[in-house]
Amino acid sequence: MKQFFSNLYAAINKEPWSYIVTFGLMIIGSALVYATPRSLTAFLILLLSPASMYFLKMNNKVKLFAGLVLAIIVLPVLGIRNIFYLEVIFQICVFAALALGLNIVVGMAGLLDLGYVAFYAVGAYTWAFFGSKQISLLHSVPGAAPANAPYFLENPNWFWLFIFLGIGLAAFAGILLGLPVLRLRGDYLAIVTLGFGEVIRVLALNLDKPINITNGPQGITPIQRPTLPPALLDALGRVLEPIVGHPVTEAQFYNVFFYFLALAIIIIAVIVARRLDDSRIGRAWTAIREDETAAIAMGIPLVKMKLAAFASGAAFAGAMGVIYAANRTFVSPETFSFLQSIGVLSMVILGGLGSIPGVIIGAAVVVFLNIQVLQTFSLYLSSLRQSDAVIPIINFAWRNLSTQLDPAKYQKLIFGLILVVMMIFRPSGLIPAERRKRELAGEEEIDEITE
Amino acid sequence: MALLETKDVIKRFGGLTAVNKMNFTLEKGQIASIIGPNGAGKTTFFNTLTGIYKPEEGSIEFNGHSLVGLRPDQVAERGIARTFQNIRLFGSMTVIENILVGMHTQLKQRGTDILFRTKTFHEEEAEAEARAKELMDYVGLKNVGNELARNLPYGGQRRIEIARALAANPTLILLDEPTAGMNPNETEEAIKLFRRIRDERGVTVLLIEHDMRVVMNISERISVMDYGEKIAEGTPAQIRSNQRVIEAYLGREAAAQA
Numbered sequence: 001m002k003q004f005f006s007n008l009y010a011a012i013n014k015e016p017w018s019y020i021v022t023f024g025l026m027i028i029g030s031a032l033v034y035a036t037p038r039s040l041t042a043f044l045i046l047l048l049s050p051a052s053m054y055f056l057k058m059n060n061k062v063k064l065f066a067g068l069v070l071a072i073i074v075l076p077v078l079g080i081r082n083i084f085y086l087e088v089i090f091q092i093c094v095f096a097a098l099a100l101g102l103n104i105v106v107g108m109a110g111l112l113d114l115g116y117v118a119f120y121a122v123g124a125y126t127w128a129f130f131g132s133k134q135i136s137l138l139h140s141v142p143g144a145a146p147a148n149a150p151y152f153l154e155n156p157n158w159f160w161l162f163i164f165l166g167i168g169l170a171a172f173a174g175i176l177l178g179l180p181v182l183r184l185r186g187d188y189l190a191i192v193t194l195g196f197g198e199v200i201r202v203l204a205l206n207l208d209k210p211i212n213i214t215n216g217p218q219g220i221t222p223i224q225r226p227t228l229p230p231a232l233l234d235a236l237g238r239v240l241e242p243i244v245g246h247p248v249t250e251a252q253f254y255n256v257f258f259y260f261l262a263l264a265i266i267i268i269a270v271i272v273a274r275r276l277d278d279s280r281i282g283r284a285w286t287a288i289r290e291d292e293t294a295a296i297a298m299g300i301p302l303v304k305m306k307l308a309a310f311a312s313g314a315a316f317a318g319a320m321g322v323i324y325a326a327n328r329t330f331v332s333p334e335t336f337s338f339l340q341s342i343g344v345l346s347m348v349i350l351g352g353l354g355s356i357p358g359v360i361i362g363a364a365v366v367v368f369l370n371i372q373v374l375q376t377f378s379l380y381l382s383s384l385r386q387s388d389a390v391i392p393i394i395n396f397a398w399r400n401l402s403t404q405l406d407p408a409k410y411q412k413l414i415f416g417l418i419l420v421v422m423m424i425f426r427p428s429g430l431i432p433a434e435r436r437k438r439e440l441a442g443e444e445e446i447d448e449i450t451e
Numbered sequence: 452m453a454l455l456e457t458k459d460v461i462k463r464f465g466g467l468t469a470v471n472k473m474n475f476t477l478e479k480g481q482i483a484s485i486i487g488p489n490g491a492g493k494t495t496f497f498n499t500l501t502g503i504y505k506p507e508e509g510s511i512e513f514n515g516h517s518l519v520g521l522r523p524d525q526v527a528e529r530g531i532a533r534t535f536q537n538i539r540l541f542g543s544m545t546v547i548e549n550i551l552v553g554m555h556t557q558l559k560q561r562g563t564d565i566l567f568r569t570k571t572f573h574e575e576e577a578e579a580e581a582r583a584k585e586l587m588d589y590v591g592l593k594n595v596g597n598e599l600a601r602n603l604p605y606g607g608q609r610r611i612e613i614a615r616a617l618a619a620n621p622t623l624i625l626l627d628e629p630t631a632g633m634n635p636n637e638t639e640e641a642i643k644l645f646r647r648i649r650d651e652r653g654v655t656v657l658l659i660e661h662d663m664r665v666v667m668n669i670s671e672r673i674s675v676m677d678y679g680e681k682i683a684e685g686t687p688a689q690i691r692s693n694q695r696v697i698e699a700y701l702g703r704e705a706a707a708q709a
Contacts, residue, residue: 272566279565279572280551280558283544287552290541297501297535299527299556299619435545440584440596 009055018056022066025049030074037082040376046078047368054357071263076256081244086255088372090327093262094320096363099347100269100356101316106345107354107433108282109309110289112190114341115177115197119314121204121336122173123166123321128220128331129213131159142208142216156224163322170318171311173200178310182303185292197341204333219332223325228257258327265323266360269316273356276312278436285309286354346415350422352429361430369418370411378406452515454479454623454655455500460509462492462499462679469495471679473509477623482649482656484666486690487676488699493659494536496676497625501533502526514622528556532621534612536628536659542601546592549600549611550583553618586614590644606637610644617648623655624648630665638662642669667691675699 012021029046036042050070053063079086098120105113129135135152137145181192208216228250237248276282284305287295296302325331343366351362384398391398422429455477462470470492477483485493498504500511502523511518518526532553541549558579564572587596590610595603600611609629616624626645630638642665648654660666666673667687675683675690677699683690690696698706 275565275568279576280555280560281562281565283548283552284555286544286548287541290543291539293503294535294539294541295552296523297503297527297533298553298615299524300552301522301524435543435548435597435599437597438545438547438580440547440580 013056015057018052018058019062022049022052022056022058025052026066026070026074030078033078033085034081037078037085040372043085043088043372046074047364051361076259077240077243079256079259080240080248080252083252083255086252086259088368090255090259090262091371092364092367093259093266094324095344095347095367096360097262097265097269097316097320098344099351099359099363100266100273101313101320102344103313103348103354103356103359104273104276104285104316105309105313106348107359108277108289109285109306111306111309112186112193113310113313114190114194114338114345115200116193116313116317116344117336117340118177118197118200119170119173119317120321120324120340121200121333122170122314123318124325124331124335125204125214125220125321126166126169126318127159127162127322127325128223130162131156131224131326132220132222134213134215134220137215138211138213140212142212142218151224153224157226159224159226159322159326163319166318166322167315168318170314170321173318174310174312174314175307177314178307182306194338194341197336197338201333201336201338204336214333217333219330219334221330223329223331225254225326225329228253254327258323261323262320265316265319270356270360272312277356281305281308346419350419350429352432354433355429355431358429358431358433365430366415369415374411374414381406453477453512454514455657456512457500458510458512460496460499460506460511462495462504462506468679470499470506473676473679473681475674475681477655477657479622479655480649480653481671482645482658482669483672483674484658484660484670485674485676486660486663486666491676491699492679493676494627495679497533497627497659500526501531501625524556527619527621530620530622531625532616532619532623533625534609534616534627534629536631538605538608538612540600540608540611540615543599545597546587546600546603546611547580547583547596550586550614550618551579553615554579554582556619583614583618586617589617589647590614591640605632609633609641613644613648617652617654621654623657626656626658626660628659628661630660630662638665641665645669 012018025045026049029042029049032039032042033046050067053066053070075089076086079089098116101119102113102116105111105116130152133145133149133151136149140146177193177196181189184192204214205217207214214220233250233253236253240248276285284295284300287298287300288302288305292302324335344363347362347366348359349362350366351360352358381398381401385401385403387398389398390396453476455475457473457475460470460473460475461468473492473496475496485496487493495504499506500518502518502521502525506519509519513526513529513531516529518529518531521529541552544552558575560572560575563569564575584596587593590613592607592610592614595607600608603611613624613626613629616626629645630641633641645656645658646669649656658666658670670687673683673685673687673690674681675693675696677695682695682699683693685693694706
């Protein structure tokens with residue numbers, strides 16, 4: 001089996017096959033998704049094309065071009081045709097950014113953080129508070145808000161500034177968390193960060209009295225979105241209508257807009273993470289992860305470097321929080337539960353601790369599994385249940401299948417199983433982290449001395 | 452003025468006095484050793500010097516400034532580099548990265564330089580890489596720059612540790628049992644290396660060592676510790692004939708018989 005796949009990989013990993021496979025997947029995938037917007041297989045084929053772009057050997061310029069075409073033209077157009085796909089991809093982007101941020105803290109610096117969504121919450125609530133009517137409702141009881149209260153910021157385009165404010169506040173929260181836990185390592189650190197995550201969530205839940213800051217469990221809504229230029233929408237609408245087969249609504253344009261925004265954040269996050277990793281700071285983080293005592297003896301200031309890790313990891317989550325609040329126009333404490341932190345952590349571990357492409361793939365796999373595969377499978381089962389179909393040999397009518405066997409109910413179970421299997425067979429993740437190989441003058445290339 | 456001078460340094464762990472009234476001086480440019488039976492407090496003394504432990508009493512002066520109360524990274528910044536008794540490398544980093552970590556205090560790149568990949572950044576990184584390469588050659592590591600440190604054989608790992616310590620451009624290097632576990636050939640090489648570190652780089656060397664061939668061969672001055680106290684000090688010849696040292700190593704009765 002393993003042999004078969006490695007042979008297959010070797011066979012397609014050379015020109016012209018790599019090009020044929022990649023563009024084939026892209027074109028066939030796009031066509032299939034276009035023709036049958038509800039088919040899971042079609043979407044999966046399309047999603048395989050960026051993976052083949054990453055794994056197969058091709059000219060870098062061609063890769064970049066194909067990636068751009070896919071991200072800027074193909075996905076938005078197909079996304080408008082079936083808006084659900086855009087939602088899937090948006091969520092992948094959101095969680096990929098979170099995973100990238102957490103990867104700095106856990107993967108690079110080795111500080112196990114179980115309360116990471118707290119920073120996401122800080123970003124989300126920052127824009128939720130200022131970008132909604134909440135400030136005029138500070139003294140009203142939750143749920144009894146006057147309908148005609150004004151927005152605090154008349155111009156919703158303050159949003160752009162608040163992305164940066166969200167980054168700053170989340171980074172600040174990261175430092176606040178970092179300060180008391182600096183002396184802790186391993187398990188102790190994990191417990192304290194877990195507590196911190198819960199504190200932020202409980203604060204959001206309870207800060208509706210004495211003054212109503214977060215509107216408690218009901219959450220804050222509506223939250224403003226930045227305005228999109230109507231002239232541009234008109235023009236784009238006219239171009240896109242015949243392609244997607246229906247008039248494009250403003251809501252759909254917003255989905256595309258948030259997709260692009262999330263994509264931009266991902267690109268920036270990847271660049272920042274890579275540059276940090278390959279620098280004095282990133283090396284110091286890795287050194288701390290490997291051996292704290294040796295790191296400090298090399299003159300690395302532990303306090304400063306750990307705080308820097310917490311702050312920069314948190315910053316990513318802060319930016320995504322602001323975008324998330326605007327995208328949903330609604331935030332509530334439920335979104336920021338402990339399980340979310342664990343979810344992001346499992347994306348990082350599944351993808352490969354410390355590996356930037358790994359955690360992105362990890363986020364994509366987990367999101368895709370959660371909101372698409374299992375969901376689709378449930379739908380399929382329930383449609384079987386309503387039919388008269390019978391399983392042939394054992395003569396079992398699908399109709400009699402218990403609703404308890406709905407895969408959507410077993411999401412966490414299946415997910416847990418996947419994690420267990422992964423940790424047994426591929427403990428360093430889907431794409432394990434690799435150190436950069438330097439071109440050293442005078443050094444000969446030698447093949448692995450061990451192995 | 453002495454490079455390093457400690458006066459009445461006391462380090463206790465609960466009721467146990469691991470280092471007791473240690474008075475120790477080290478002149479610039481010396482190669483000196485601290486020896487003593489197991490549990491004599493040598494490594495504790497090293498850890499107290501480098502700020503990993505805080506002494507309960509006494510003063511430590513390095514280059515005329517007190518080191519007491521400084522964190523280990525601050526001590527390292529003052530120019531004291533060290534290696535560890537049980538090798539402590541950054542195992543999943545490459546050899547060259549290990550050495551680059553040693554340069555941490557030397558690099559001046561700021562966050563903005565790193566994020567925007569300024570000219571300063573590129574120049575500094577290139578220079579650091581060249582220096583790391585030069586240090587690899589210096590300690591005798593060939594063609595392993597891109598290997599993970601943990602994949603190297605034992606002797607190689609010892610060399611990386613020394614290169615990493617030298618990367619900080621220290622005035623004083625503390626080597627904690629640097630030849631432990633080496634075969635006679637490797638030990639011979641190591642002795643040559645320590646001499647070169649002092650002669651060519653002007654770095655003062657202080658060793659903790661059990662291998663008497665190494666100690667007697669290389670040291671210009673030897674201090675002997677037992678039960679946390681310094682029991683003798685002098686040239687190799689003086690130490691060899693010192694009655695208290697022989698007793699400490701062999702036990703009183705055995706020494707009497709010998």
